[in-house]
Amino acid sequence: MARATINGLEIEYRIYGEGTPVLFIHGGFGGPNSSLLPSPNAITRDIPRGIQLITFDRRCAGESDYTLEWFDLADVATDAHELMHHLGFEQSIVVGSSMGGMVALQYVHLFSDSVTALGLMNTGADLMSHTNWGQRLAHQVSRHKNEGDEGVFAEYRERLRNPAQTPLPQDTSSDVRKQMEAARNAYMNALAITSDEDLCRYHAGMIRNASAFLGHDFTTTLENIAVPTLIVHGDADDVVPYEYGQQLATGITESTFVTIPNARHGILSYAEAREALSDWLLSL
DSSP: EEEEEEEEEEEEEEEESSSEEEEEOOOOOOOOHHSSSSOOOOOGGGOOOOEEEEEEEOTTSTTTTOOSSSOOOHHHHHHHHHHHHHTSSOOOEEETTTTTHHHHHHHHHOGGGGGGEEEEESSSSSSSSSSSHHHHHHEEEHHHHHOOHHHHHHHHHHHHHHHOOOOTTTOOOHHHHHHHHHHHHHHHHHHTHHHHHHHHHHHHHHHHHHHHHHOOOGGGGGOOOOOOOOEEEEEEEEOOOOOHHHHHHHHTTEEEEETTOOOSSGGSSSSSHHHHHHHHHHOO
């Protein structure tokens, strides 16, 4: 674990292995779920020999700094690029998962000379405009901008303090259920000792992250991506629909599309997806 000052913020990063540099950009919107109980990214479970994996916590996420300034997707992509420059890497493979995939798309558009290949895991060209959760977050962003963070937080405080449990699919194994229950208990314990001031800041940071993605649609510029691209998507993904991955494959000329049957969101938690990514990395 290490920290670097990037664009005025302390950014937490980790490096695994040695060899060809691969920058991984995580998904989600940060906020309390990521900062109260940080956990390793699934991509770190199977790192092929000859690969140097760089992961980092995006601003307002995990153990990196929170800012209450409003920022854009270009700022998040620039953080990633500046971190790689700080570490001495002029070029790298870039892999993004879910919302991190949109950051990766912004990265390759802004810094194309720095990207030798691109990996897009359960993501799409525009994740906010047409998904129900994207539209709900857009409404929340508007409220925070118009009413202020503290006023909205006061309304949602009890909901944040007592988050609802997400029902697990019926075919979830008992081991996974136990792991999920243990994680929830750990999170609730961390939440219990978090002040309202910090919880408000974490929640406001999550809203800043959501705001950064609004209005971005890379559909019409996918054809400009000229590096080898791997797209991996589960055909049972109910967060980012499978069709979003198909659209990426159609739009990016030099792409390989891998479907993981019956896989839901969080594609890199599936061994088959990590194997597909590892095989592709080693083939470059």
